Amino acid sequence: MLALVKNWENQKPKRPDPPWKLLGLGLLFVNGMAALFLPVGLFGTMFSTVAFLGLLFLPLFYLTLKLTKFYGNTIFFALFLGFLSGPLSALYLSHAFGFFLGLQTPEQTILQADSGILSSRIFRFTNSKFLYQYQLLKTAILKTKAPGSITKPLYFHVAPWVPTDWKEGEPVHVWAACPQLSEKVCDWEKQNPRVGESLSASGLYSYYSEAVREAGKKYGFAVSENPRILLPISNPEGVLVNMGILGISGLLVLNYLWIIGVIIWRRRLANS
Known part of the structure; x- marks a missing residue:
């Protein structure tokens, strides 16, 4: 009898995990990946973010494969959401957290040396200025597809963005783009030389880069094929708050998707 009871207990199906x-x-x-990528986005570059994702892929995939024995294939959905929350944290949340904590990124040196392609979106400087005497204005008229629309000229102002100890004859590595596109005169005194946003992904980058090349020819500055152009941000707190809100909203959406996914999975198990 004891053998029968023991055999029945061994054959009894295990209760699924709650x-x-x-x-x-x-x-x-999901949230652990977001927290893990906060310092990567703050102190690293876009390349380091992608490299870190690639480094984590195989170990986390192997761990997820092991967990499927207990939780099923649904855990792969968590892996997918986690690999979305990591870059989201690095691109948006890290800049907002770093700014309000007063932390500086290592890319402050872009004013002093050519460090290659800009891999960040927001740059913060402690000692910098604009060289107003070397500014240049280029006028362009953008074509619109709408028939009968009124076309107005746009004014692209550029000026060198250099450290405060810059001296005549030294190279210029970064150029500032005036945000006042509708005015013939840019008031550089009102622009903030401490915070800038990269225009490398902007649709107006080609116009600003052409203006930078003309300024380089006019004033004798060497200009690379893809010049580094930043847009001064007069209200960095507002911009970075919006970036933080966008990052937190995206993270909440990922958490919500996971909760909905678990509910759907449990209902499918109950109906099967």
Whole structure:
């Protein structure tokens, strides 16, 4: 009789893990990846973010494969969401956190040396200025597809953005783009030389880069094929708050998707 009871206990199906375990594991993975990539986005570059993702892929994929024995293939959805939350944190949340904590990124040296392609979006400087005497204005008229629309000229102002100890004859590595496109005269005194946003992904980059090349020819500055152009931000707190809100909103959406995914998975198990 004891043997029969023992055999029945061994054949009795195991109770599935409670759903809160799967829910908590997924939330931990999504938010843990976001926390892990905060310092990567703050002190690293876009390349380091991609490299870190590639470095984590195989170990996390192997771990997820092991967890499928206990939680099923649903855990792969958490892996996917985690690999979205990491770059989201590095690109948006890290800049907002770093700014309000007063932390400086290592790319402050872009004013002093040519460090290659800009890999960040927001740059903060402690000692910098604009060289107003070397500014240049280029006028362009953008074509619109709408018939009968009124076309107005746009004014692209550029000026060198250099350290405060810059001396005549030294190279210029960064150029400032005036945000006042509709005015013939740019008031550089009102622009903020401490915070700038990269225009490398902007649709107006080609116009500003052409103006920079003309300024280089006019004033004798060497200009690279893809000059580094930043847009001064007069209200960096507002811009970075918006970036932080966007990052937190995206993170909340990823958490919400995971919760909905677990609910759908549990209902499918109940109906099967």
